[in-house]
Amino acid sequence: MDFNFIDLSIIVFKMTTPIYDFVKKYSESGAARFHMPGHKGVSLIGCEEFDITEISGADVLYSANGIIAESEDNLSRLYGSAHSFYSTEGSTLAIKAMLALVSERKGDERPLILAARNVHAAFVRAAALLDLDVEWIYPNEEEHLCRCIISPRDIQIAVERSDRRISAVYVTSPDYLGNISDIANLAKTCKKYGIPLLVDNAHGAYLKLLPEDMHPITQGAAMCADSAHKTLPVLTGGTYLHISPDYPEYAERARGALSLFASTSPSYLTLASLDLCNKRLSEDYPEKIRALAERSVELKAKITSLGYKICDGEPLKIVIKADESLAHHLREQGIEPEFSDGYYTVLMLTPENSEADFERLLSALSSFDPSSLAVSAEPIAPKPHRAEMTIREAVLSPCEIIAVEHSEGRICASPxxxxxxxxxIVISGERITAEDVRLFIHYGIKTVSVVK
Ligand SMILES: Cc1ncc(COP(=O)(O)O)c(C=O)c1O
Structure with missing residues (x-):
């Protein structure tokens, strides 16, 4: 990857931390808390004093005009968006909001989304709630379940073949195995047809900080959902919904779309961590990410020299082709990978990993024999299925839970x-095939919900 240095002009503004300052000041005030949460700031695990509710001055997440609005403005400037919104309920919430924003109903017309098939389950649940139709783009070759890189030509073919208006194109990038799509060219094609490009960027909040800015908003996406908590120093659930300056109309309606699905009790612990993270992003984090990306190149080279097969892709993921014995060995050495499915072992790095972590990883990999790995052919990702009913109909139909071994030929209900x-593996409304059953078993799934 060719790294040019980050354009620091985006971060030359005075960075405030209004949410963190507010909760800290409040926790130090000694106020008698006649409000939620029930722990009243008394410590059970050590963080309760910062865990507050929407008291006077604390703003309200989905009608923000105080400290939360100020903090989101800071974030928007960092990412160069029309506006960036917080979620404390993960990309799971931000994905639902993105889809709600593009699914305005025009008369009897049903919204249709063109989506690469490797979506996260949150997408399918959103499609059920919003009653969306989905046209899937499948990989051209046999692929792993998590991978489905689509091309501008795939979009062109699907759009020109369709006799319906397409509400949005939806891709997952980076995917769980570190593959990054060519968002710039996908976005160009989408713009040509007047279709917004939505990106599940759950794994890519840090892409903004790479020397070559690879964030979907910079690359031309209309909106994206970033699980800040996955790759930045943010508490679990802390997420960004970014809206591109080219699509300001979505920014006006985004709080409404988020609140359609969100809890009215956002976590102020998570909000304060999102707020403090802005400060890190404006200070040392671009440099730390750049240094880590360089360190990651060295680590991957070293691991390759030990005899392992490493996949190309994201700088902050090390993806090793390996059966489960490698993950088992790493756990025995006190190293917990992010993911392992018998085909790949995925390790996620951030600047919060220490050099000692990397030494421990290299030492553990050195004490294992990579030639002992029985890396079988990749599982074949789902082939095109015929939908027997809409996703919403399937999810809301009477259903029963049965053993996967008996599920062939039945219609999948919940994802x-x-x-x-x-x-x-199967989308709600699709008939389950023998191949799907094989994949269920491979992924340790024992029961499946099917339409009665
Ligand atoms: C590709 C992808 N999209 C979306 C999500 C959901 O994100 P969150 O856990 O922040 O709700 C995940 C979670 O792992 C994911 O891997």
Missing amino acids: TVSCPPAVP
Whole structure:
């Protein structure tokens, strides 16, 4: 990857931390808390004093005009968006909001989304709630469940073949195995047809900080969902919904779309961590990410020299082709990978990993024999299925839970996933095939919900 240095002009503004300052000041005030949460700031695990609710001055997440609005403005400037919104309920919420924003109903017309098939289950659940139709783009070759890189030509063919208006194109990039799509060219093609490009960028909040800015908003996407908590120093659930300056109309309606699915009790612990993270992003983090990307190149070279097969892709993931014995060995050495499915072992790095972590990893890999790995052919990702009913009809139909061994020929009701990677093997409304049953078993799925 060719790294040019990050354009620091985006981060030359005075960075404030209004949410963190507010909760800290409040926790130090000694106020008698006649409000939620029930722990009243008394410590059970050590963080309760910062865990507050929407008291006076604390703003309200989905009608923000105080400290949360100020903090989101900081974030928007960092990412160069029309506006960036916080979610404390993960990309799971931000994905639903993105889809709601593009699914305005025009008369009897049903919204249709063109999506690469490796979606996270959150997409399918959103399609059920919003009653969306989906046209899937499948990989051209046999692929792993998590991978489905589509090309501008795939979009062109699908759009020109369709006799319906397409509400949005939807891709997952980076995917769980570190593959990054060519968002710039996909976005160009989408713009040509006047279709917004939505990106599940759950794994890519840090892409903004690479010397070559690879963030979907910079690359031309209309919106994206970034699980900041996956790759930045943010508490679990902390997420960004970014809206491109080219699509300001979505920014006006985004809080409404988020609140359609969100809890009215956002976590102020998570909000404060999102707020503080802005400060890190404006200070040392671009440099730390750049240094880590360089270190990652060295680590991958070293691991390759030990005899392992490493996949190309994201700088902050090390993806090793390996059966489960490698993950087992790493756990025995006190190293917990992000994901392992018998085909790949995925390790996620951030600047919060220490050099000692990397030494430990190299030492553990050195004490294992890579030639002992029985890396079988990749599982074949789902082939095109015929939908027997809409996703919503299937999810809301009377259903029963049966053993996967008996599921062939039945219609899938709720999305059935192993988590991670939470990529559905069959989509709700599709008839389950023998191949799907094989994949269920491979991913340790024992039961499946089918339409009665
Ligand atoms: C590709 C992808 N999209 C979306 C999500 C959901 O993100 P979150 O856990 O932030 O709700 C995940 C979670 O792992 C994911 O891997």
